[in-house]
Amino acid sequence: MNVLIWNEHRHEQQNEEVAKIYPDGIHGAIKEFLETDDIHVETATLDEPNHGITEERLAKTDVMLWWGGHLAHHEVADEVVEQVHQRVMEGMGLIVLHSGHFSKIFKKLMGTGCDLKWREADETERMWVVNPSHPIVEGIGEFIEIEKEEMYGEHFDIPAPDELVLLSWFEGGEVFRSGCTYRRGHGKVFYFRPGHEAYPTYYHKDVQRVIQNAVRWAKPTDRTFSSYGNAKALENIKPKS
Amino acid sequence: MNVLIWNEHRHEQQNEEVAKIYPDGIHGAIKEFLETDDIHVETATLDEPNHGITEERLAKTDVMLWWGGHLAHHEVADEVVEQVHQRVMEGMGLIVLHSGHFSKIFKKLMGTGCDLKWREADETERMWVVNPSHPIVEGIGEFIEIEKEEMYGEHFDIPAPDELVLLSWFEGGEVFRSGCTYRRGHGKVFYFRPGHEAYPTYYHKDVQRVIQNAVRWAKPTDRTFSSYGNAKALENIKPKS
Amino acid sequence: MNVLIWNEHRHEQQNEEVAKIYPDGIHGAIKEFLETDDIHVETATLDEPNHGITEERLAKTDVMLWWGGHLAHHEVADEVVEQVHQRVMEGMGLIVLHSGHFSKIFKKLMGTGCDLKWREADETERMWVVNPSHPIVEGIGEFIEIEKEEMYGEHFDIPAPDELVLLSWFEGGEVFRSGCTYRRGHGKVFYFRPGHEAYPTYYHKDVQRVIQNAVRWAKPTDRTFSSYGNAKALENIKPKS
Amino acid sequence: MNVLIWNEHRHEQQNEEVAKIYPDGIHGAIKEFLETDDIHVETATLDEPNHGITEERLAKTDVMLWWGGHLAHHEVADEVVEQVHQRVMEGMGLIVLHSGHFSKIFKKLMGTGCDLKWREADETERMWVVNPSHPIVEGIGEFIEIEKEEMYGEHFDIPAPDELVLLSWFEGGEVFRSGCTYRRGHGKVFYFRPGHEAYPTYYHKDVQRVIQNAVRWAKPTDRTFSSYGNAKALENIKPKS
Numbered sequence: 001m002n003v004l005i006w007n008e009h010r011h012e013q014q015n016e017e018v019a020k021i022y023p024d025g026i027h028g029a030i031k032e033f034l035e036t037d038d039i040h041v042e043t044a045t046l047d048e049p050n051h052g053i054t055e056e057r058l059a060k061t062d063v064m065l066w067w068g069g070h071l072a073h074h075e076v077a078d079e080v081v082e083q084v085h086q087r088v089m090e091g092m093g094l095i096v097l098h099s100g101h102f103s104k105i106f107k108k109l110m111g112t113g114c115d116l117k118w119r120e121a122d123e124t125e126r127m128w129v130v131n132p133s134h135p136i137v138e139g140i141g142e143f144i145e146i147e148k149e150e151m152y153g154e155h156f157d158i159p160a161p162d163e164l165v166l167l168s169w170f171e172g173g174e175v176f177r178s179g180c181t182y183r184r185g186h187g188k189v190f191y192f193r194p195g196h197e198a199y200p201t202y203y204h205k206d207v208q209r210v211i212q213n214a215v216r217w218a219k220p221t222d223r224t225f226s227s228y229g230n231a232k233a234l235e236n237i238k239p240k241s
Numbered sequence: 242m243n244v245l246i247w248n249e250h251r252h253e254q255q256n257e258e259v260a261k262i263y264p265d266g267i268h269g270a271i272k273e274f275l276e277t278d279d280i281h282v283e284t285a286t287l288d289e290p291n292h293g294i295t296e297e298r299l300a301k302t303d304v305m306l307w308w309g310g311h312l313a314h315h316e317v318a319d320e321v322v323e324q325v326h327q328r329v330m331e332g333m334g335l336i337v338l339h340s341g342h343f344s345k346i347f348k349k350l351m352g353t354g355c356d357l358k359w360r361e362a363d364e365t366e367r368m369w370v371v372n373p374s375h376p377i378v379e380g381i382g383e384f385i386e387i388e389k390e391e392m393y394g395e396h397f398d399i400p401a402p403d404e405l406v407l408l409s410w411f412e413g414g415e416v417f418r419s420g421c422t423y424r425r426g427h428g429k430v431f432y433f434r435p436g437h438e439a440y441p442t443y444y445h446k447d448v449q450r451v452i453q454n455a456v457r458w459a460k461p462t463d464r465t466f467s468s469y470g471n472a473k474a475l476e477n478i479k480p481k482s
Numbered sequence: 483m484n485v486l487i488w489n490e491h492r493h494e495q496q497n498e499e500v501a502k503i504y505p506d507g508i509h510g511a512i513k514e515f516l517e518t519d520d521i522h523v524e525t526a527t528l529d530e531p532n533h534g535i536t537e538e539r540l541a542k543t544d545v546m547l548w549w550g551g552h553l554a555h556h557e558v559a560d561e562v563v564e565q566v567h568q569r570v571m572e573g574m575g576l577i578v579l580h581s582g583h584f585s586k587i588f589k590k591l592m593g594t595g596c597d598l599k600w601r602e603a604d605e606t607e608r609m610w611v612v613n614p615s616h617p618i619v620e621g622i623g624e625f626i627e628i629e630k631e632e633m634y635g636e637h638f639d640i641p642a643p644d645e646l647v648l649l650s651w652f653e654g655g656e657v658f659r660s661g662c663t664y665r666r667g668h669g670k671v672f673y674f675r676p677g678h679e680a681y682p683t684y685y686h687k688d689v690q691r692v693i694q695n696a697v698r699w700a701k702p703t704d705r706t707f708s709s710y711g712n713a714k715a716l717e718n719i720k721p722k723s
Numbered sequence: 724m725n726v727l728i729w730n731e732h733r734h735e736q737q738n739e740e741v742a743k744i745y746p747d748g749i750h751g752a753i754k755e756f757l758e759t760d761d762i763h764v765e766t767a768t769l770d771e772p773n774h775g776i777t778e779e780r781l782a783k784t785d786v787m788l789w790w791g792g793h794l795a796h797h798e799v800a801d802e803v804v805e806q807v808h809q810r811v812m813e814g815m816g817l818i819v820l821h822s823g824h825f826s827k828i829f830k831k832l833m834g835t836g837c838d839l840k841w842r843e844a845d846e847t848e849r850m851w852v853v854n855p856s857h858p859i860v861e862g863i864g865e866f867i868e869i870e871k872e873e874m875y876g877e878h879f880d881i882p883a884p885d886e887l888v889l890l891s892w893f894e895g896g897e898v899f900r901s902g903c904t905y906r907r908g909h910g911k912v913f914y915f916r917p918g919h920e921a922y923p924t925y926y927h928k929d930v931q932r933v934i935q936n937a938v939r940w941a942k943p944t945d946r947t948f949s950s951y952g953n954a955k956a957l958e959n960i961k962p963k964s
Contacts, residue, residue: 089354089398091856111352112426113330115469123478126957128636128657129946132909133814138944142637148481151474154610154649155467155624157330157426160403162886167636167649167657171958173475175610175649175657185353185398186855221861223852226396228356233392234414234849235894237364240389332615367716369877369898370705373668374573379703383878395851395890396865404644408877408890408898412717416851416890416898427614462620464611475608476653571836571880591834594908595812597951605960630963633956637949639812639908644883655957667835667880708878710838715874716896719846722871 001039003215004061005030006053008068009045011197018197026067026195026202033208034215046072053080063093063218065211067195069103081105089185090225093218095211098195101152106191109184110158116176117153123171125149125194127178131165136179136190136213144206150196152176158191166210168193179210181217186225188218242280244456245302246271247294249309250286252438259438267308267436267443274449275456287313294321304334304459306452308436310344322346330426331466334459336452339436342393347432350425351399357417358394364412366390366435368419372406377420377431377454385447391437393417399432407451409434420451422458427466429459483521485697486543487512488535490550491527493679500679508549508677508684515690516697528554535562545575545700547693549677551585563587571667572707575700577693580677583634588673591666592640598658599635605653607631607676609660613647618661618672618695626688632678634658640673648692650675661692663699668707670700724762726938727784728753729776731791732768734920741920749790749918749925756931757938769795776803786816786941788934790918792826804828812908813948816941818934821918824875829914832907833881839899840876846894848872848917850901854888859902859913859936867929873919875899881914889933891916902933904940909948911941 007027011018022029027043035041044052046068058064064084081104088094088109096106107114127144129137144166153174159182166179178193192210194201201207248268252259263270268284276282285293287309299305305325322345329335329350337347348355368385370378385407394415400423407420419434433451435442442448489509493500504511509525517523526534528550540546546566563586570576570591578588589596609626611619626648635656641664648661660675674692676683683689730750734741745752750766758764767775769791781787787807804827811817811832819829830837850867852860867889876897882905889902901916915933917924924930 109352111350113469117469117472119472119474121474121478122481123474126655126657129949130636130638130659131642131906132637132946132949133906133911133944135944138946141947142949151472153472154612155469155614156612157467157469159400159423159425160613160646162401164642164646167659169651169655169657171474171476171478173608173651174472175608175651177612177649182400183854183856184400188856221856221858223855223861224864226398226852226855226865228354228358228396228398231358231360231392231394231415233360233362233364233412235412235847237362237412240363365717367896367898370708371877371879371900372665372883373705373708373878374665374670374703376703379705382706383708395853396855397853401854401887405883405887408900410892410896410898414849414892416849416892418853418890424613424615429615462615462617464614464620465623467611467614467624476606593832593834595951599951599954601954601956603956603960604963605956633954635954637951639949639951641882641905641907642885653956653958653960656954664882666882708880710836710840710878710880713840713842713874713876713897715842715844715846715894717894719844719894722845 001062001219002060003034003039003041003063003065004057005041005043005065006067007043007045008072009047010072021200026197029202030065030211034212039215046075051076051080053083055083058083058087061087061092062220063095063215065095065097066100066103066105067097069099069101069106073103076104078104081108085109088187088189091186091220093188093220095214095218096189096191098193101191109182109189112159113157116156117174119151119172121151121172122148123151126169127166128169130167131163134163134165135217136165136210138213139209140206146194146201146204148199149194149201152193190214190218242303242460243301244275244280244282244304244306245298246282246284246306247308248284248286249313250288251313262441267438270443271306271452275453280456287316292317292321294324296324299324299328302328302333303461304336304456306336306338307341307344307346308338310340310342310347314344317345322349326350329428329430332427332461334428334461335430336455336459337430337432339434342432350430353400354398357397358415360392360413362392362413363389364392367410368407369410371408372404375404375406376458377406377451379454380450381447387435387442387445389440390435390442393434431455431459483544483701484542485516485521485523485545485547486539487523487525487547488549489525489527490554491529492554503682508679511684512547512693516694521697528557533558533562535565537565540565540569543569543574544702545577545697547577547579548582548585548587549579551581551583551588555585558586560586563590567591570669570671573668573702575669575702576671577696577700578671578673580675583673591671594641595639598638599656601633601654603633603654604630605633608651609648610651612649613645616645616647617699618647618692620695621691622688628676628683628686630681631676631683634675672696672700724785724942725783726757726762726764726786726788727780728764728766728788729790730766730768731795732770733795744923749920752925753788753934757935762938769798774799774803776806778806781806781810784810784815785943786818786938788818788820789823789826789828790820792822792824792829796826799827804831808832811910811912814909814943816910816943817912818937818941819912819914821916824914832905832912835882836880839879840897842874842895844874844895845871846874849892850889851892853890854886857886857888858940859888859933861936862932863929869917869924869927871922872917872924875916913937913941
């Protein structure tokens with residue numbers, strides 16, 4: 001199974017505090033806990049040619065992770081977004097992390113504005129499991145508690161998720177749909193809220209477990225691609241007057 | 242209540258057979274059965290300036306109907322599509338008819354390819370009601386039978402509908418999700434399959450009733466628009482170490 | 483439109499504090515804000531013969547409201563539950579309020595245990611709108627704040643709602659799916675969380691508005707009931723070898 | 724992984740034609756293609772003591788399959804139904820096959836009547852995949868064609884499925900939601916339509932593949948069971964006046 005982690009990777013280079021938390025970048029931290037004997041992980045970042053995303057690389061990717069949609073996101077080429085979208089239609093899984101809610105690829109897949117409320121105030125987040133049989137929360141207790149996180153609050157301008165898995169409580173008074181699955185084309189999409197760059201969220205064991213589970217859940221289903229267009233009748237059609 | 246019917250209106254001008262069926266255009270035929278004391282209906286077509294869709298006109302529209310997405314759809318300006326999308330986000334209802342499945346606005350709202358199988362073979366369609374309590378099928382029996390229609394067949398490349406209301410059986414052997422509701426932003430969207438230009442489908446009483454019902458279902462909900470962006474805390478946040 | 487409010491009506495008779503808040507019973511308080519020119523409201527309580535629910539009365543009821551599922555709920559006759567269930571299958575709307583989550587009728591309609599976490603601690607509840615175009619939240623702002631309520635917390639053991647409309651934040655750290663729609667048979671069901679007997683929740687203008695909206699949303703759709711059982715073929719079936 | 728196949732097993736004993744098709748019973752035929760190195764399969768039938776379903780046996784079952792709900796279903800003890808329901812709430816997967824749509828356990832899980840139209844007329848069924856990325860259709864083409872089957876037609880009186888995977892076309896003019904997933908409590912449920920006793924449906928490779936996939940999809944998610952009831956606050960609650 002081939003996984004590609006895409007990270008904007010600007011915060012880590014521009015902000016010393018972030019660099020201390022994620023010395024190898026957020027993508028490096030995620031790679032660390034994702035790689036196993038049967039999962040091969042590569043990474044790509046904004047400043048690489050073509051943002052590190054070639055058609056060849058996409059073609060062999062089973063599941064892609066996407067971090068970033070705020071700081072430098074206007075620099076992401078529309079052409080690359082089209083390529084990623086096409087691969088999701090073909091079956092590639094996509095895990096959209098945190099600020100990726102505002103990425104071009106997530107907006108294109110959702111068809112809505114994807115806006116929300118936010119606040120940086122070192123506040124406690126508690127993500128409650130509301131879909132107890134979902135494989136994405138295997139090994140997770142009743143909730144995941146994160147001592148300090150950025151707040152994302154409702155209304156979150158997304159389509160109703162196909163499956164709502166996690167709901168966040170925030171100390172400052174808001175709630176948020178934090179773990180949402182979608183099927184788009186032949187691909188599976190999971191949005192997972194936590195992961196602000198200023199906090200060590202990706203070292204949290206439960207956050208890691210959810211992402212590990214999500215990658216396995218999102219892997220392509222082995223089927224021939226659908227055929228579209230003009231189709232011959234499978235049964236006789238009676239002549240009409 | 243203000244309704245705006247948009248129709249590509251090229252088939253009717255280019256094809257004598259179509260012109261005979263719809264001498265006032267498909268938009269004219271739909272206007273005929275939609276207009277009532279409390280519903281004011283206007284129409285717009287591709288060849289009008291700005292395709293007949295100005296921001297001013299959109300601003301006062303409660304529900305828009307959209308016919309067309311094949312023949313001349315590449316001529317629809319992206320800017321107009323953006324304006325319509327923005328109005329759906331703000332709460333305008335949108336009823337997408339037949340070939341509108343391939344329109345830019347529907348694809349943008351769905352986030353998928355929206356492709357399907359099709360065939361023109363004078364075949365019988367029978368749309369079965371699978372959501373018996375939905376207001377969109379008020380007054381409709383167990384199924385709607387149309388003697389001759391174009392076939393649209395699965396796989397239909399759309400997100401799973403929020404509500405599946407009607408399922409089509411086709412004589413040639415296919416099935417199709419023919420009545421699908423979606424909520425996008427503050428707006429409601431209904432896709433309704435039948436309505437090939439070469440058949441008198443819009444004179445069918447049950448087809449008319451579904452569209453009448455859908456327009457009432459899709460009307461904007463009277464609420465203040467959500468606020469997004471940076472948000473003050475509603476509760477005290479404890480200082481963290 | 484005929485509405486029937488069912489209330490256990492024991493708390494009000496056994497507890498002076500509750501009686502002070504709801505001198506005419508919870509059903510009386512709800513009747514007060516539901517009755518309009520086009521909505522006729524009746525009430526029924528546990529201690530009436532047949533709990534005030536006769537088949538004749540049910541037959542003419544369009545929407546029923548149900549309060550209570552804890553204190554004396556074991557006294558509710560199974561036969562009456564069957565009758566109410568049958569009427570929902572036929573198209574009657576059902577609004578289940580607060581402790582009604584544990585009522586026999588709600589459990590029967592859901593097919594799950596319907597259990598939850600709870601706490602009586604005078605805590606603040608803030609219900610956020612997550613489905614901004616839903617008619618049930620017409621006239622409601624971004625959230626409804628209730629200064630003091632009983633807490634109900636996840637995991638709430640229900641099927642995933644057809645539509646999730648409201649999400650609660652609780653001061654003590656929990657979240658809850660507080661406004662949930664379901665379609666069952668030909669009927670519509672809405673579960674609405676707030677309404678603990680020890681608080682004046684049903685005098686809250688926004689709570690009243692949600693219930694008013696829900697009653698209109700839940701009204702039966704005017705259609706002939708489906709036919710089931712052995713069915714004649716609508717098309718020719720070829721003889722097989 | 725432990726699988727338990729329950730079969731009414733009366734048709735096979737009462738009807739010679741059925742006995743010829745399924746000499747080891749329908750349960751025997753299903754066991755044959757389900758058993759693998761990592762899946763241990765046992766069977767149970769109506770006429771065994773406790774219908775072959777003891778609490779001990781249920782406790783170790785990961786996924787149960789259920790065939791039958793018509794012929795002798797009134798003989799199934801309510802107590803056994805309660806036990807199976809309880810195990811689904813705890814996480815056991817349940818695959819409901821064909822006439823199981825009318826079984827007590829399926830009705831109890833659905834909360835609706837689960838009725839439908841039916842016809843025995845040797846007619847062709849074509850099940851179309853409408854959820855192309857679902858693991859239950861891995862290895863399946865665009866449709867599954869069965870030359871001769873019993874017809875089940877809409878309206879099928881079930882709650883809207885959490886995921887609709889397969890849609891049937893029938894030669895006689897009907898459609899049917901044939902592959903439906905549900906989550907109930909901590910368990911997963913899959914309803915799969917085909918499998919009339921008078922036809923060799925369970926020898927069809929694609930039908931076998933769907934059931935094999937469904938068993939793996941339905942396996943319990945490894946998590947601690949939720950706690951319900953009175954809950955201590957996780958955060959400070961301010962005293963109210």
